[in-house]
């Protein structure tokens with residue numbers, strides 16, 4: 001059976017965003033409205049905009065404090081009544097996800113749409129499962145809002161879904177969640193009956209993956225259960241070809257101190273209707289959490305073709321265990337069939353959209369064999385060093401291979417291929 005799983009083309013999207021994204025505004029939460037004179041008729045329009053920006057920040061701070069305190073009415077106060085049903089759902093979802101940080105940064109400058117309407121772009125840095133008030137590894141959303149300034153006050157009348165790797169599941173679904181020491185597993189309510197089983201699998205997978213989190217601890221893994229509808233709706237994946245995907249690890253950005261988006265944590269989505277068999281489910285979970293452990297908070301860089309076999313190979317090795325014999329490896333038969341049919345050219349190539357099931361699965365398997373070989377021949381530390389240079393930092397593959405293994409990149413791939421041929425003869 002062809003088992004596919006993917007990590008979305010790494011940091012490429014986020015890298016592009018980070019380059020083009022700067023903050024021009026900067027009215028922060030430290031300004032109290034009382035510190036600014038209220039605008040009067042005849043003032044420069046900028047006076048009113050500065051005033052409203054300061055008021056908005058104060059209202060948003062109160063609104064997020066209410067969320068963390070479990071005060072639903074306080075959370076809703078900033079929204080027009082027409083938004084309350086959707087925002088009640090969002091409140092419930094965020095509380096279920098154990099939200100422990102929810103901090104607004106107004107992005108750029110406000111623009112005036114009419115005498116009573118103003119557009120603000122908002123960023124939110126959030127954490128789930130942490131301790132309120134303590135440092136945590138946050139993720140961020142950015143989204144557009146429209147605010148009204150009229151006799152009912154100054155309040156949000158329109159909210160768009162977030163647009164950088166968005167919407168996140170909790171923006172558009174009512175999410176239920178369960179948590180253990182290492183993982184929060186979450187799902188829309190129609191999959192909630194599967195949360196407990198999935199948590200047991202995820203906790204085991206997290207303990208396993210933590211052994212490979214050599215670049216920094218993953219504080220909390222976040223795993224969503226989903227079906228077809230969610231696969232094409234969440235994280236901006238509408239229109240993406242996800243037909244063969246059983247799970248993925250999605251990089252989500254965070255906002256750095258200057259308010260710029262940078263590459264950050266990973267969130268995992270498991271296709272609950274495509275991985276029904278328990279062994280497949282556990283295996284996919286170990287693979288995806290393996291991505292999180294190895295890729296979490298990689299520096300922003302551009303992905304390159306040589307990343308692919310390292311990224312998928314290590315996730316497969318983390319799933320299988322480098323000390324366990326290859327005879328029991330799930331894709332062993334796919335690799336053998338691919339080689340027996342003379343389809344392999346000896347290279348370690350990425351999966352393409354046009355690949356059929358056998359080719360796709362075999363490419364994962366070949367990547368796994370290569371990493372498995374390097375682990376067992378030269379040790380884990382060396383491979384993790386190569387991975388850090390090439391897959392995480394975007395270094396030149398040839399220079400990195402020379403530095404770590406003392407041979408050119410092509411020679412290292414040939415050596416892996418010789419091993420693969422020797423075990424598939």
Ligand SMILES: [Zn+2]
Pocket residue numbers: 005006007287291311312315
């Ligand atoms: Zn993968």
